[in-house]
Amino acid sequence: MVEPGKVIDLRTRSTYQPDCATLARNRLLLARKSLGLTHAEFADMLTPMVGWPVSPDAVEAWETSLVPPGDVLIAVSTVTPAAADRAGIRSHKFIAAYVGQPAAEKLAEPGQPASADHPTLLADHPSGECRLHIWPYGVAIFHLVEDLDMPNLAHMAVWRYQSYERDLDWATQQLRHLTGRAEVAASYVLSLYWLHSPTWVGQMLDTALRIICAPRILVDRDQAGSDTCLATAEQAEQVLLAEGFHHHEMRSFGLAGVSLGYASWSGVAYHPLDQARCLAEEELVDCELATQAAWAYCEYINDQVENGHDPAIPDGYGWRFLRATRSRLTNPRPRETGQHRSMRDAIVETSGIAGHLDQAIEALREAGNP
Incomplete structure (x- = not known):
C-alpha cells in the first residue's frame, strides 16, 4: 500500500554529504561487537596490527566522539567477519x-x-x-x-x-x-x-x-x-x-x-x-494477516460505493461482521501483553484500517446489508 503523497523525495537532498565521521565510528563499534571483544581486548588486538600502542580509552573514544585513524579502520576491515558486512x-x-x-x-x-x-x-x-x-x-x-x-x-x-x-x-x-x-x-x-x-x-x-x-x-x-x-x-x-x-x-x-x-x-x-522477551515472528505475521484481510474486504466494498453501486456482499458478512472485525482489531484482549498491544495499535493506526472499516460499515448500513 504505497501512497505517492507519503513518499519522501530525496532529490532535494542531493547536495548533502554523508557524515563520514559517524559512519567510521559505527564501523569500529560494529567490528568490535561482531568479534565479541571488550574495549581492552580490541585494543590489544589492534596494537600489533597498526604498529603503535592502542589503549582501551582510545577505542571507546573512537566509538563515541573522535574519528578513528585511517590505519585503524583498515586494520578493522581485515579482521571483521564477512557476515558482519x-x-x-x-x-x-x-x-x-x-x-x-x-x-x-x-x-x-x-x-x-x-x-x-x-x-x-x-x-x-x-x-x-x-x-x-x-x-x-x-x-x-x-x-x-x-x-x-x-x-x-x-x-x-x-x-x-x-x-x-x-x-x-x-x-x-x-x-x-x-x-x-x-x-x-x-x-x-x-x-x-x-x-x-x-x-x-x-x-x-x-x-x-x-x-x-x-x-x-x-x-x-x-x-x-x-x-x-x-x-x-x-x-x-x-x-x-x-x-x-x-x-x-x-x-x-x-x-x-x-x-x-x-x-x-x-x-x-x-x-x-x-x-x-521479544515478540515472536508469528505474532507480527498473524496481526498483519488479520489487518490485510480486513483491508482487502473493505477495499472491495468501498470501491463498489465509489463506482456508484450498492455493495454486493456474501450473506453473513455485512456491517455487523465488520463491526465485530473492528472490535477484534482495535480492542485489547484480556491476556494480551503490553508488547503485543503496542504492536497491534501501531499496525492498525498506520494502516488506516479503522477509517476504512468505518466507511465500509456505513456503506453496508445504508444499503441494508446487516
Missing part, C-alpha cells in the same frame, strides 16, 4: 486480492489445512516459501517469505521496488488459474521485515530500522528503471544513516532493551534485541 533480513510479503465468495469456496476445498479461522494452500513461488490464505468472505492473500542477504539498505530498497510488480503479476496469474476468473487481480503488496542480523549498532541501528520500515524513501521514482537508481539510493542511505531519519507518520512499538519495532503506511520492521 551484510544484513540478514527475512521479508514477509502479503499480496492481497478480493476473489469473491464462490471462488474462495472453490479454493478452500474440504481437507485443506487451516490457519486460525481460514484455510491455507501451499503455493509454488520461485524465490521463497509461499502460502495462500483464503477467507470465506472472498479475500485471498499470498504470504511470501524470502530470506535476504543484503550489502546495504539501498540494495534492499531497489529489490523491493522492482519485485513488487513481478509479485503482483505472479499473484494475479496464480489466482486467475486457480479460480478460473479472468477478472481477478492482486491489488497491492504490504511488507513486514524481520531484521535478524544487523550491520549497524546504537543509534544507527535504530535509524536503519526506520529506513527498512519505509525503504521507498531511498528510491528516486524518476530513476527507478535506470542504471543510476542503485547509486542514488546508496547516496541517500549514507545521508540518512549519518543524519538520522524520522517521519511523523511512523509509529514505534519496540521495548527498550528488548526490541526495536516500527510501523508505517509502507510496512513494518522489527529487530529482536532479547530473543527470550
